[in-house]
Ligand SMILES: Nc1nc2c(c(=O)[nH]1)N=C([C@H](O)[C@H](O)COP(=O)(O)OP(=O)(O)OP(=O)(O)O)CN2
C-alpha cells in the first residue's frame with residue numbers, strides 16, 4: 001500500500017532526548033594500586049599531588065516517546081551530577097573515587113551507574129563527557 005511500507009506507526013518509534021549539563025571539579029589521577037613512582041610514570045602531569053581542575057560538560061542521552069519529560073530528566077541530573085560532583089574534589093568528596101581513579105572514563109561509569117537508578121528502566125542510552133575541549137569520553141553501559 002502506498003506510503004505505509006514497513007515503517008512503524010508514530011506511537012512505536014523511539015527518539016532520543018539529550019540534555020547537556022556542566023560541572024566544575026578538581027581531581028588527581030592516582031591509583032592506590034600503584035607506587036608513587038609508577039603513578040608518576042603512568043599519569044604524568046595529571047598525577048600532580050595538589051591536583052588540577054576541569055569544567056566538565058556532560059551530555060545525557062535517553063530514549064523517549066515522551067515516556068520521560070525533560071523536566072524530570074533535569075531533576076535526575078541535579079541529584080546524580082550537580083549535587084555530588086559540582087565544585088567538589090572528586091577524589092576526596094566522592095566516596096566512589098577513594099578506590100577508583102577519577103579518569104573521565106570512570107566518571108562516566110559513576111554517572112551511568114547512578115543515573116540508571118533514578119531513570120525509568122531501559123531509558124538511559126549514553127553518557128558523553130567532555131573533560132576538556134579535546135578529550136571526550138562516551139559510555140553506553142557496556
Ligand atoms: N584515558 C584517559 N587519559 C587521560 C585522562 C582520562 O580521564 N582518561 N585524563 C587526563 C587528565 O585528567 C588531564 O587533565 C587531561 O588534560 P590535558 O592532557 O592537559 O588535556 P588536553 O589534551 O585537552 O590539553 P592539551 O595539553 O591542550 O592538549 C589525562 N589523560
Ligand SMILES: [Zn+2]
Nearest residue numbers: 027046052054
Ligand atoms: Zn584531569
